[in-house]
Amino acid sequence: MEEIEKLVSIFLNVSEAVAFIWGPVKLVLMIATTWTNSIKNIIDVYEEIAIALDNLAVFRNLIRHDEQLKRMLEDYFSDILRFHSSILAVFSKPDWKRMFMFIWREFRRNVKPIIESLKRKQAMLSDDKLQQHAILKSVQDSNLYAKDQFGQIQSGLDDVINLEEARRQKQEIEQIKLCLERKLNVSLAQIISQLELPDTVIESSGRWILSNSCFQSWEVNESSEGCVLYLNGCPGAGKSTLARTIIRYLKDKPSRQTPSQPLLVYFFFKHNDADRKSVRSMLCHIITQIINTDGIMMRFAYDKCSSMDYLDLPFLKSLASDCLFSQRDITIVLDGLDEAKDNEPENVLKWCLYELLRMAPSRGCHIRLLICGQEDGRIEPLLSSYPQIRLHTADLHRKDIEEYCKAQASVIRNRFRLSCDDENDLILKVSEAAKGMFLYAKVVLSNLASMGSRKEYKAQLEDNEFPRDLDEAYERIIQRVIHAAGPSAQTSAKKILGWVVCSERPLRWREIQSRFCIDVVQGLCDPDDVRADNCKQLCSSLVDATDCEMFPGVESEQTITIIHETASKYLVYTNTIDLMREHIAMSLFCCRYLSSRPFLGIATDQVCDVLQSGYFGFMDYAAAYYQSHVDKTEPLNMDIVSDLDLNIATAKNALSDLEKAYQRTDTDGIADIEVVAGSTEETGKPLAQSIQDKVIDIRMMIHTQWDDLSQNTGFKELEGEKRHKCTRLQCPKFSVGYPSEDLLRQHRASHERPFRCKEESCFAYVVGYTAQTDLQRHNQKFHNEESRAKISFPKENKAGEHELISACRSGDLKHVKLLHRLDADLSGASLPDSPLMVAFKAKHGHICKYLVENGVDPFVIPHRGMKATPIDLAIRTKDFDMLELFLFTCQHVTSPLNEAHLEKCIGKIVSSYPTGVEILLQLSIKHQGEDGSLVIESILVDRIAFLFDEWRHKLVAYPGNLDLYDHWDDFTLGHSTFRDLFPKLYFQGKFYPDRSSEEYKICQRIISENKFFLHIALAGRNYTLAKFWMDIDTHKLMQIQDKDNNSPLHICIMESCSSACNTCILMVERLVKLDTKGLAHKSNNNAKNMQILVQHKGVVDLFSRNKEGQTCFITLFKRDDTFNEDIMRVLLEADIRLAWTAEEYGQCFTPLHYALLAGRWKDRKDPKGNGYGPSRIAKFLLDLPEVGQVLQAYAAEPSPDCRAVRAYAVREKLGHALEIMDKIGFGLSATNEMDG
Template sequence: MEEIEKLVSIFLNVSEAVAFIWGPVKLVLMIATTWTNSIKNIIDVYEEIAIALDNLAVFRNLIRHDEQLKRMLEDYFSDILRFHSSILEVFSKPDWKRMFMFIWREFRRNVKPIIESLKRKQAMLSDDKLQQHAILKSVQDSDLYAKDQFGQIQSGLDDVINLEEARRQKQEIEQIMSCLERKLNVSLAQIISQLELPDMVIESSGRWVLSNLRFQSWEVNESSEGCVLYLNGCPGAGKSTLVRTIIRYLKDKPSRQTPTHPLLVYFFFKHNDADRKSFRSMLCHIITQIINTDGVMMRFAYDKCSSMDYLDLPFLKSLASDCLFSQRDITIVLDGLDEAKDNEPENVLKWCLYELLRMAPSRGCRIRLLICGQEDGRIEPLLSSYPQIRLHTADLHRKDIEEYCKGQASVIRNRFRLSCDDENDLILKVSEAAKGMFLYAKVVLSNLASMGSRKEYKAQLEDNEFPRDLDEAYERIIQRVIHAAGPSAQTSAKKILGWVGLCDPDDVRADNCKQLCSSLVDATDCEMFPGVESEQTINIIHETASKYLVYTNTIDLMREHIAMSLFCCRYLSSRPFLGIASDQVCDVLQSGYFGFMDYAAAYYQSHVDKTEPLNMDIVSDLDLNIATAKNALSDLEKAYQRTDTDGIADIEVVAGSTEEASKLLAQSIQDKVIDIRMMIHTQWDDLSQNTGFKELEGEKRHKCTRLQCPKFPVGYPNEDLLRQHRASHERPFRCKEESCFAYVVGYTAQTDLQRHNQKFHNEESRAKISFPKENKAGEHELISACRSGDLKHVKLLHRLDADLSGASLPDSPLMVAFKAKHGHICKYLVENGVDPFVIPHRGMKATPIDLAIRTKDFDMLELFLFTCQQVTSPLNEAHLENCIGKIVSSYPPGVEILLQLSIKNQGEEGSLVIDSILVDRIAFLFDDWRYKLAAYPGSLDLYDHWDNFTLGHSTFRDLFPKLYFQGKFFPDRSSKEYKICQRIISENKFFLHIALAGRNYRLATFWMDIDTHKLMQIQDEKNNSPLHVCIMESCNSACDTCILMVERLVKLDTKGLAHKSNNNGQLPVHTALLRWGDYPRILLQRLLELCKDLNYKDKRGSSPLHYARTAENMQILVRHKGVDLFSRNKEGQTCFMTLFKRDDTFNEDIMRILLEADIRLAWTAEKYGQCFTPLHYALLAGRWKDRKDPKGNGYGPSRIAKFLLDLPEVEQVLQAYAAEPSPDCRAVRAYAVREKLGHALEIMDKIGFGLSATNEVDG
């Protein structure tokens, strides 16, 4: 180093310009020598720059005479100066040695564009076209225009490259921040929103503190004794307003100071906000603010957090300390410390005073601490020795209140037309009564401004009415808003106050709450949609107001929690959630009915839980007690259990476990919310035109689908942010190596990440390095290095132009490394262009990726798929299809890798290829089973006449384990697996029909289990529904299994397929009556109930009554309300008449059932054709030989005729017969004589039926 220093000293004295180059070099090397670990990194990066400058000397003379090349040389100098600016920042960081690895990574990332710029300039000067003679010729012949064009093209190219690099880095940072936000449960937007509360009553409010001597001393003090300032005051004094003024001042201050300004972090404790009342929350907010301003610490935090599922308090304290000590100068502002829960204020102060402040000097860091809070006996003992500012004793603070009163009094004066004296009296009266309490002045003046008349205003100023303290000020507002208001306004105001008192403040919309509740509440803009009124939230104006409302029983928190739990449970179990007709869905969506859905789903359980610890069992309203809330929750569970008829969830299975039942209910509600959100988003453009919908639903948000996530009800403004957030849910454990695929994709478990690191990032050499014997790198040495796991040697050979694919070698380097289980070697080979999808040599039969599937090596398969550069390119599609087919058929766990690869490539070219192939191959798997069943039904265990397709679920569960819970199909409907599942169904909608047609009930049951959207409940090419098919192809004996299958199909029929006909015009009930003579009574009854028209006719005009062929089925039909006994087919025949067509099918029981229902059927004639009566058809249906026929081949009347002539109402039968054309009355009489039908003969005699030819005509 001494030699280098002497050499550099010579350059420093050459000229001022040279000194700017070599001075930083000397400084950097001097600092680096204090820590040997940094020397190698420094030399490596300077070596890169030296390589980029190695051909400059050739152009020395040309540069002197050419302006264009001079400008290029200026660019060189600019790049080097930028480089040194970045490298000096590395060594200016406090504690840089301990953080060197992360600081250096950030430095390399920042200087990469600089080095690339130098290399591009080198390439321009080294190009063949720019050899010396070409350059000289160009200098001589080229004009200024050509040079300008050249410069513009190069500049444009540089811009494109820089923009692409910036885009990549921005995307990477967004992914890191999304992961950290989820782990820390806080976002920068939440932090910024704390400064945007409407507490700045006047522009100059609180600015007096900036001139306070103690504040000024604290601001500039550099000693540890004066670095703490304690700001205190009574409740409502305006402490938070003052703190926000200080924060804004400190944030704006850097613009007036030197660039090395102190970093500011702040936190506002809130007693009524679960995310802002703990030590843990404060640490998370501090960390978040620092990592958003310091890229090094962002990556440091990510490195520490990426492999952890939960960040405990000791870890957060350590991480926060590291983040704070990474800054040279930092200011911490903590407001409302007294509002922290339990003993958290003491813990916070002890950490700040005894850990941070004491350790800061030794870590090269200066910390200033501003604490603000009430004097409640918990924090002042620890802060008593530090400087304090007491608001209630500060004259300038009282002056501030007086200025505020003047502004508000002016408004009141104009409203009620007061005199100047009245205005001054009001200012004096309020400012003196405030006693340093800003809140008092705000509440009193707001209440006075809300008076309805001047008379009411004057009455409030009377001594006996004017509030003496804050409680009396609240009492006056309660009197006006609630007690003196009309019944409607009173009820609304109490409800709103109750909601605000018990709900999460971020989840209550403002709307007209401010107008109804006056000064008791404040409206705040939403951080995501500032300025949008429908997105505002409301809060109780101050914690003192909340306590007063509870203390005076204006609101009863227990009653409100019970009422809210009842409302949420009943709302979630209302008809729009549990199932409405498809034609009603649009109306419900437009009404905005689901505007409360997210809050109810997220907090129903919370409100029920909060009723348990309360002491009182019964409140004034007998309908509202804890038992009622519990019963409502139980009813909600039962309601969702009834809707899960398709086998998705079965709460009864875990009825003995309250915890499991609660999980199942939460999952069912989550699925329902996802479905409804999907419908809303699909129709958003149309729905958002509806004012009522927009007011209740608000702006479009992209929300997390996990019920327990804070982003479930809040969401994100765009889909990209949501996608990043969901990725951090699903695979939170990320690799630390930025170039590794697992850095972006991550793992679901820490053990998986540890296995990945061991396999792919364990680069320890297992062999001694020997320099290659030949200049062109001995290729056989490459095989040896791959076999021994010597990554350094492999890299060396690669730099010496060794062919990594090993095309000329007897063995493939990738195959050798894979078989030797050297994952880090495989990773390097694939990253450098070796294709795992290609067979390395003609003599080999398998590719490396085939070998990974065959050996079931999950990690290697993941490496190949994620690292291969052209995995989804069109040229690789055939290879990818073959790979996915083998994964589906022989290695189901590999499907998870495919899904993650699809998610990673989302939005890129070819990103849909994986999904499409995966859907096709899984569908082929099930279709292949169907063909095998048809060809060899007895050879597979799949074929069984039963409704439980265990093997199908077993296979599907192996492919998509996340779709199952406790062995049952219970999917997360937002998951990638579920989307693939539904796509398989949507593209193969007739698989259910095919399974039912083959009586393969195992397969049919499986399809119904996973078809949660009932996409398969459709009609096929013949318009047969699954119900049609099942009835047609079921057993002749109608076995129990067939009956169970039909029952399930009936339950699944939410689309009304039971009253839709096929191409023959037949409903399922027609098919059932036609398929089985004695169709099961229960099922027939159920099918009839589903029918909208019980007299629906097929294409032949036959109603279900015409199809009945058994006495039992006929009995069910005739007793069913709405069945028309006189319904006629296209030939005009009633059901009764069609039973007379054949004597051998005569069923007396059916006929008697029909006649008991209506005896007129016995003689009712057909409407069309010959208008025959039943007796006509009875005679034609005969199969009995007439003995009197001389030829002996005639056919006489049948048994049906005897049945009709034996009826007591035979007279009507005979008269109807005689009235129709061509009656053969004598043949009927002869039959009656022969069969000895005495009653019929008496009637014939009575009416003269069949006595003569004349009578026959007359009759």
């Protein structure tokens, strides 16, 4: 402070602006002295300013005579003025003492660039040459040098530094906002979209309210009296329209007047939207709006929510109060309060009137409250004493309706070529009948405008036809769009209205179109069933279509809602829509849809066609709300609905069938490791989890093929635009999603690790933890700075360096920081021991954190005498927290220079500390989108694959005959280890992966990069490992053919035991379910395996061929000495046609051709090959009852030697064969042979 005061005296005569510097300083100090906790912070920051200014006195005389340095001084003053502008804002906040910690942090972030700018100027002026010139008053030389220095400063260095800092802060703020958005269950886009609903067609509509005396008094009110205004009217009067007009007016106001206008927050209750009809949702919307405009409160809310996953109502009330009281002046607009459910309107008012308004003055806050709603007997008793605007008595409101009628009547006049008198009559008739009800005018005029002819229009104006009230207006529309419409339009309109009225959330137009196109019984989707007319054309003014906030202007993404609550009630009351029937129908559709063939048979070859058709366009809604619709039928009477296909029992049965279908699906190929889990009780995955997994699989296929699929217009009409959606069924982002994968990744992290550290500089501030206990352990280990050491002033010699070791051993962080400021080497390169190792062994996490954050490398061996790095020590001691600290805090962990160290580290984690894999996965997520993420994933995949390959080598190390090998099929070790590596892939002892997890992504990458591991395991009869690979290969990526066109099933048959042991049989049975492409193309070892295969004739293709075009039957004829008659009979019993089916390529030989060739090599007495030796295979074929077909097929192929075959039959005394030969003339003469 003395330095600043001295400077004030020096430069007092240089510029009058000095008073603007010294005045704020004095004011700040006076305010700060009222609260001792702020004094130290104030003095510290002014100390930094003073240090940055301490060499200006040297240039006192020079500045007076040099214009360049005067301008430089102006830059100094500009920085200091900006500094004081920020610091005064700290103390202008209401209740600043309570929020000081968060306000001060935000202040420090804002002024950091200013202080850095001052320091750079100081460094430039501290140049020895410049000071020397200043002292010698060599103005010319110093001027040139100063210009050069200034040029270098202005070269862009400041911009680069500030840009990088801004990028980092922006990224951090985005992560904080996404985390809060997930916890509060609302996004800013949702809030803004409430103002974008279609209200009127004329700009001036509703603006009369701004000149209303009650409104004006409320708007300018600055006391606790008159701060509440109640706007009421009948249903459809236009209250929401007026509320939006007021909100838009108040939002635009700051841009026209002073920047100190009140902050505005608003909320629209909605009866048909579950997220907008409760106190909880209102509070979340209010908090979201404030934290998106006030960075201090954003961090305050994050600090409060960081250690919690679920935010209960009392907490939300407290947080909303803190957010509101943080503002000097705030306006709250609540519309549609009567649409809140149950007793929520009273609860809202009691909180606002008896808590907010009563506490606000004591917290330095002024609140204005505008309530809009009907007089329904619930809210007016609480608001009767406050000023009111009653729309049914407001003449300007009626005038507004009349102006609206004029605008619409002009359109109708042009459409039907009406006279001026007809137009005026229409205006008068509608505006008088409206009786202050804006909705009536809108509905009636819209209906009139949609008439097909002038005659139809005039008929509607007849006294007996013209609607006297809103109900009759609705009835006219229903008559036109349902009863008087053509059969197709009538059916379409009634279906749409039924779906929209009963839906649990607003449906998108593409989802409604999907309902028309999908046939759940056939499992098909026909895009030709898309409605040619849009929703407004089909349902007229009964519905509203609102643009999507993410894809404005895209019709398929519009949300369709009933125009007003009164319309929904009328449709149900008049039985136009049978609400119970609609819920039952929707529950039936959703259950049958989710259990239809495309869902359960998603891995079949037809899936591409199913995706292309848009069959999954209704998937998001059905998956999230099938249960809700079933639940809606619970309290209803089963006798009410007489239709056999539409009753509650049918809905219950459909739900039961859905559960059974997914239980069967989950059972197929499941990895049962109950031994590992220590349980023998059958446990199934919850239905919701199974459906969620199915949705993930389908979405993955759609995203993989998106570029091709999106070329199809029909697909886009039903599937919509590309979104990156959350995988959790109950999350609002499950159907809404995000525009980018990066935003979705951050959102998913808030689900998986919701408990965050409160320290902004800590890695866990953004990364977080899965459980609150983990966060508590983290805080205890890394943020407990209590020291057990006595404070002593550090020495300035080498003995002082040894004090660093002592401070690290005792856990004295203050002493360590002081030594660091005195330039102590934190790495301890010159010390006998490593400070980081000492602190680690002494279990002082906060010391380790400080050392690593300040550049100490945990990947490097500290001294030559040591053999391990700090990272190695963390892995060896299985210290999860320290390993996490080192990997997340080390600044160059994923840099190319550190890749070798990282690979070694990951290898050790995989082999000896699998729990640490979780840290690697989170580290990969943190660096998502960067090269570092790919490096971590690639190394992790390689090391795990290497681990399993090592196991394979150990398992094959069995001496002796392989036929005697006792196949050990219990691979609990493999699953146990894999579960330790990836716990999220297992559910109650079984391999039930969470398909949205990073673990599953890595698992699938391991499989995709090592697709032949299953082939190798089966070839070596390592059924233990083979079963494991099949367990985790959920997408059947390993069911491929090798270079010889052999699938895993082929390999298993070829290498199976000749004795057909039970393990081989079980393995073949399992492979058959996975491989539906055909039998093995080479001979197998036993008949039992073949029998198992042919039993699946509906699944296994007996006539599949290898690359030579040969069937499996032909491949068994290559060698006579390996002929197995049992296998032959098994195949022929399955299909006798195999006995004469020829190969497709080459010489097109039949089985008999190969049978004769197989015998030739056995005939050693006939070296010239003029005869045939005794072939057991040939004899087997010629002894068949169907030998006639065998011989005819043989004779039909090229170059048959029919006489030789006859000679063989004579020699072997094959009487039945010879009888058939005589009958068909086979081999009787050369001519016959040629003819054959």
